[in-house]
Amino acid sequence: MRHFLLFFLAFCLSTVTADAQSAPKREFRGAWIQFINGQFQGMSRDQMQANLTGQLNALQQCGVNTIIFQVRGEADAFYASPYEPWSRFLTGRQGQAPAPYWDPLAWMVDECHKRGMELHAWINPFRAKTKGTTALAMNHPYMQNPARFFEYDGLYIFDPGLAENREYICKIAADIVRRYDVDGFHIDDYFYPYPAAGRLIPDDNTFARFNSGMTDRADWRRHNVNSFISMLHDTLRSVKPWVKFGVSPFGIYHNRRSGGNIPGSETTGLQNYDDLYADVLLWINKGWVDYTIPQIYWEIGHKAADYDRLIRWWASNASGRPLVIGQDVERTVKAADLNNPAVNQMPEKFRLQRSLPGVAGSCLWYSAAVVRNEGNYATALQKIYHTTPALQPAMPFIDDKAPGKPRKVKAMWMPDGYYLFWTAPKARTALDEARFYAVYRFAPGEKVNLSSAAHLVAVTPQTIMKLPYTDGRAKYTYVVTALDRLQSPKAVYLLQTFSSLCWKYQERLNSYTNLVSHESIEIRRFVRRDSPKFDQCQANSRSHRPARYRSRVGAGGSDGPPHRSVAVGCARRNGLS
Numbered sequence: 001m002r003h004f005l006l007f008f009l010a011f012c013l014s015t016v017t018a019d020a021q022s023a024p025k026r027e028f029r030g031a032w033i034q035f036i037n038g039q040f041q042g043m044s045r046d047q048m049q050a051n052l053t054g055q056l057n058a059l060q061q062c063g064v065n066t067i068i069f070q071v072r073g074e075a076d077a078f079y080a081s082p083y084e085p086w087s088r089f090l091t092g093r094q095g096q097a098p099a100p101y102w103d104p105l106a107w108m109v110d111e112c113h114k115r116g117m118e119l120h121a122w123i124n125p126f127r128a129k130t131k132g133t134t135a136l137a138m139n140h141p142y143m144q145n146p147a148r149f150f151e152y153d154g155l156y157i158f159d160p161g162l163a164e165n166r167e168y169i170c171k172i173a174a175d176i177v178r179r180y181d182v183d184g185f186h187i188d189d190y191f192y193p194y195p196a197a198g199r200l201i202p203d204d205n206t207f208a209r210f211n212s213g214m215t216d217r218a219d220w221r222r223h224n225v226n227s228f229i230s231m232l233h234d235t236l237r238s239v240k241p242w243v244k245f246g247v248s249p250f251g252i253y254h255n256r257r258s259g260g261n262i263p264g265s266e267t268t269g270l271q272n273y274d275d276l277y278a279d280v281l282l283w284i285n286k287g288w289v290d291y292t293i294p295q296i297y298w299e300i301g302h303k304a305a306d307y308d309r310l311i312r313w314w315a316s317n318a319s320g321r322p323l324v325i326g327q328d329v330e331r332t333v334k335a336a337d338l339n340n341p342a343v344n345q346m347p348e349k350f351r352l353q354r355s356l357p358g359v360a361g362s363c364l365w366y367s368a369a370v371v372r373n374e375g376n377y378a379t380a381l382q383k384i385y386h387t388t389p390a391l392q393p394a395m396p397f398i399d400d401k402a403p404g405k406p407r408k409v410k411a412m413w414m415p416d417g418y419y420l421f422w423t424a425p426k427a428r429t430a431l432d433e434a435r436f437y438a439v440y441r442f443a444p445g446e447k448v449n450l451s452s453a454a455h456l457v458a459v460t461p462q463t464i465m466k467l468p469y470t471d472g473r474a475k476y477t478y479v480v481t482a483l484d485r486l487q488s489p490k491a492v493y494l495l496q497t498f499s500s501l502c503w504k505y506q507e508r509l510n511s512y513t514n515l516v517s518h519e520s521i522e523i524r525r526f527v528r529r530d531s532p533k534f535d536q537c538q539a540n541s542r543s544h545r546p547a548r549y550r551s552r553v554g555a556g557g558s559d560g561p562p563h564r565s566v567a568v569g570c571a572r573r574n575g576l577s
Contacts, residue, residue, distance in 0.1 A: 024354065025453035026487075027390040028291065028324045028361030030066035031059050031370060032122070035089045036073040036130065039368065042092065045102050052108065058371040060115045062378050063386025065459070067112050068186050068246075068363065071105050071176065072123035074130050075141050075158070079105035079180070083172060085137035095137025109181050116436065116459050118392065120184030120246060121176050125169045125228070127190050129156035141168070150203060153196040160192060160224040160277075161206035169228070170235040177239045183485070184244035185236055189295065191225045192277045194270070221277035233288040242399060242431055242485040248293040248326055248363070249280045251310055253317070265313040268304045284320045290395055291321055293363045297328035299335040300345050307345075311352050311359070319358025322393040327362045333375025344375055350385055360393040389459045391438060392487040403427065403434040403484040406463070418469040425482060436461055436487055440479040448479060455479075459487075 033055065040048050059067070071078040076087035076094060080103045085095035090104065105121065112119040128142050131154035136143050142156050148165055149156045158165040177185055192201060207217060214220040229247075236245050254273040256264030262273060263281065272278040283289045294314050298305040311325055333344045353359050364370050370378050404425030412419050420439075427433040439458040442448055449455070458465060467478070 023453050026393050029064050030363035031064050031367040032068045033367045034070040055371050062381040066118045068120045068122045070122045075128040085139050118183035120186045121182045122186040124190050125187050126158045152193045166228040174235050174239050186246045188248050189250045222279050229283050229288050244290040246291040247289050251294050251296040263317050293324040293326045295326035315356040315358045322360040325362045328365050329369040388453045388456050395486050399431050403482045406482050418467045420465045422463050434482040435485050436483040438481040442477040444475050
């Protein structure tokens with residue numbers, strides 16, 4: 001564990017609205033933005049950017065912290081790919097570059113990061129053509145080598161039984177992750193195709209050639225998908241170890257009534273294990289995926305696939321990695337609560353999500369439904385469920401090392417208000433970089449408790465934050481923490497400003513030392529220059545300070561607080577680093 005630096009800020013600030021509901025401090029709050037539905041078709045660059053800006057702003061206001069953005073739907077590209085053609089859903093014709101030229105993925109990465117959101121690039125791995133596509137570009141993989149595909153119910157599918165296909169898709173993933181600063185890589189539930197009545201998957205020749213001694217066709221297909229998932233995990237780790245790998249499988253793993261010595265739910269719908277040949281539990285138990293989002297889109301009380309039963313089943317069987325619940329916004333708000341028909345099912349679904357151990361959050365299908373505020377879903381997120389920001393679920397299995405300390409923390413009065421500034425810590429590797437900062441606030445007399453989300457006011461990639469300030473009658477303590485790419489709980493920073501409490505210096509120092517007795521501490525205090533205790537405070541500080549000591553003058557100004565301030569610092573190390 002790295003050093004912890006604590007900074008307390010007590011400013012004369014106005015109050016903010018109290019939290020309406022206690023929420024987890026760490027929670028995946030995602031939303032899918034897809035293109036395969038044609039929502040951007042026919043838009044100019046400016047129109048599409050305006051549309052996406054509106055969606056991101058609305059989702060940010062709703063507390064969403066993760067955008068899962070579709071970039072490949074049918075072996076096409078919503079980004080500048082050297083291997084596959086531009087998507088017809090972007091330009092109207094597959095293979096035609098956008099004019100004026102722009103890269104939607106690069107643009108989205110920048111826009112999400114500006115808002116403190118993660119961007120996860122979402123691809124459909126094996127689907128190469130949808131039913132609605134009538135013309136393929138000459139550089140489309142099917143046009144280059146049709147023998148690598150099979151046709152099924154109007155679709156073209158990369159044959160998962162061919163190793164070259166699995167390797168090719170991993171090459172596509174590596175290219176995306178290498179060239180774009182994405183935070184995650186995401187695949188959905190299309191492996192082998194969804195079964196169509198009366199149609200068999202035409203993979204006889206592939207099975208005959210590459211069965212590796214396996215006689216059961218279903219086991220062989222699962223083996224092919226398992227091999228792909230394992231290979232994709234290893235590929236992503238080799239390129240950028242911090243990029244999270246997530247999958248959103250169909251909402252039913254296996255129906256108990258289907259039999260077999262595998263876990264099953266009390267459901268009667270399509271099955272991952274049996275019908276799509278996706279052994280999701282194996283991937284989780286093997287550590288091949290970093291998070292899972294089962295698409296539990298049904299209502300509570302659904303006869304074939306009851307949401308209540310399914311979320312409990314997934315929580316009991318699939319929480320070895322962060323488990324996120326895929327929520328269908330429209331279905332949720334259109335369905336009445338079973339016990340209170342006057343309200344929809346959103347409250348009960350959130351109650352289940354937050355009460356079951358192992359559930360790390362939810363992802364909303366789809367973003368536009370939230371933006372339209374279907375059934376007041378967005379309003380409820382803002383007013384009830386996402387009243388405080390949330391950090392990402394911890395993933396120590398990827399990395400658990402701490403970032404460095406923020407440097408040069410100070411408060412400054414600017415023409416438009418009071419600001420807190422700090423400097424990013426130095427980092428040796430990309431994993432050590434501080435990418436986000438969490439800011440907490442505590443009222444007078446409140447103990448510093450970072451385990452609760454009630455005091456979390458911002459998660460920002462910036463090293464500056466404007467603080468609320470009105471009449472200077474209230475004092476607050478602000479806490480800033482540095483977070484790495486995975487937002488692990490590592491470095492804590494507190495800075496306290498006050499008027500003339502210097503004579504209590506040693507008492508407070510000891511108190512904060514006990515708070516984190518196994519970590520390094522640095523306390524900086526701001527005192528009034530005109531305080532009668534100022535000289536005594538300086539003398540007391542010198543008697544306790546180590547050799548590495550420095551003081552600096554803060555900024556005031558005619559429009560600022562009624563005094564200039566001087567920083568008096570003292571650092572104390574407690575032996576462990």
